[in-house]
Amino acid sequence: MKRHLISAADLTRDDAVLILDTAEEMARVADRPIKKLPTLRGRTVVNLFFEDSTRTRISFEAAAKRLSADVINFSAKGSSVSKGESLKDTALTLEAMGADAVVIRHHASGAPYRLANSGWIDGAVVNAGDGTHEHPTQALLDAFTMRRRLVGRDAGIGQDLSGRRITIVGDVLHSRVARSNVHLLTTLGAEVTLVAPPTLVPVGVGSWPCEVSYDLDAVLPKSDAVMMLRVQRERMNAAFFPTEREYSRRYGLDGDRMAKMPEHAVVMHPGPMNRGMEITAEVADSDRCTAVEQVANGVSTRMAVLYLLLGGSEPAVTTSAATTNNARTEENK
């Protein structure tokens, strides 16, 4: 695996399967009475969030804490960042504080890439969502969820998603979840179809390794998993679609449409859901919808990512980090 996780495209098939397998191990920890491993003791993980996202932040926080890492939450709101401190200065500050990994959520596409490649910091960078670019850990937890549901918890170990047909529906244009999923699911051997009104599909999508359809009803019977993306109501003000009702009618998933899916097929949603917009309550609350499961799987998957980036293969680093940590403790006395 590479040193950072910036894009789902950075992962080979074997990298991705290793993460999913490791996540299954991590998931077993969650079933124990004491949900904690000592693996990252003495390591510091910074959650650097320039955008509000409580769900993703607490997921990473829980993951790091279950691995015994020290966690610092740095939110742009109410910090020096909102007073005009640059990404660079923030990065240098975190570096000075000895961050071993920086989990970054940023409104600008490419900010994690810049953070990892500008020489500002030495630590590992994990992209927790950048603008309309990528959200690789979301794609990993989605793949984890699909593998469990479609292949099986134990049967899935070592397996990918070869031959599975995944449909992603909604605002692909503005979706980092869709971009990461297209990369990762394709790497894992799945066949991906994007469904959206033409206004919400990026120009240039023709080069993506997936199909594009404007007709949800035609695609549903051929889907093993249907992922509904959140559609912001404000989009209709920019004329991406005429009204909420029209969007729901053409691209929303309700009970009738769900009935067209094969029996084994699941409905997924990265959350937060717009009930009544892209998904009805009937579907959201059904047994086929994995939204809540995805949240739980998110912690296991992020534990796997942090473990593999920080501790999994480099025990020597742990030693030196421990030394640094001691030195810092001395200073503080």
Added chain:
Amino acid sequence: MSKILIRGAKVLGGEPQDVLIDGETIAEVGNGLSAEGATVVEADGKILLPGLVDLHTHLREPGREDSETVLTGTRAAASGGFTAVFAMANTFPVADTAGVVEQVWRLGKESGYCDVQPIGAVTVGLEGKQLSELGAMHDSAAGVTVFSDDGKCVDDAVIMRRALEYVKAFGGVVAQHAQEPRLTEGAQMNEGIVSAELGLGGWPSVAEESIIARDVLLAEHVGSRVHICHLSTAGSVEIVRWAKSRGIDVTAEVTPHHLLLTDELVRSYNPVYKVNPPLRTERDVLALREALADGTIDIVATDHAPHPHEDKDCEWAAAAMGMVGLETALSVVQQTMVETGLLDWAGVAERMSVKPARIGSLEGHGRPIAAGEPANLTLVDSAYRGVVDPAGFASRSRNTPYEGRELPGRVTHTFLRGRATVVDGKLA
């Protein structure tokens, strides 16, 4: 007055000749000219061009002296072989009054490194709503004839029409920054395959092409001439080609970076590649080169856009748009046009000196290299190969996309009215 003998220079890339400068003027061009009483510059087969003229330079003064001043900008220009630059109007305050254009003009006079011809804003504050006092700027000491809201498009069709008509009274020209604003809200890079993957807001070709199409038709309708700034797409080339075939009085420029670089570079998310209009595709680059060669695009203009380091050392969305270009322009043109066989040196002179001076109605520049003409000259060592090192730039800013890239050619001497501003590659 002092005499300078440039010995053995390939004038416009032709056979080696001697050129004798006496005072501010070229005294004689020929073979075996006497060096008596003259300082000798051994050209030794280097290329001699008329001093380059840039129709599109951002000198940033007044207002953003942290990125460039008239003095540092003209030093950069001289280093790049330019003897005249047109200073864009998007300063702080905006060059939309006689007072501001005269200030820039005076600063240019004082700098002494190259002539500075201010461009006036078409509309007050570049806001596209009310015409600036175009006549007052023309009648001022600065003698403005080129008007542009560059950085912003004159998007209101009526304002554009009126501006095109109004400047006819004094032989002016409107230089349009063609960018349909609604189609480019939040735009960060060329819209296409790369923007789709990177998740950066797209700047579609059609936003440029639709404005150019409208403006050539407006120019035809009111019988005016129009100049298109930094044309960047294959489609724009087709429209200008069509307009010229129809007899419409349109001229167009292309920047060096649009002749060389593509949006694939944006994959690095390095804002040094962030520019407006954005870097396009390989197909566009090839169409632009062809159009510059066949005359559809008239000139090369740098769009030299200095920015301080902090405006580029950040995430892509937060970064300023623009690249410095004065000191690398000729090298990029040599690489993309001369070494590809698309243009000879006479063709380069036509597109980087003669025509820009003509479009901007600038006297004393872009003249033939002949006895009696002003001694505005540039000597180029075309055999030179070097790696671009921004630390050596005369510009106050370093935002070049060519850092670490090998480019051919180097300006060894620049003469402004007989006075050397660059000697042996160094500012005099």
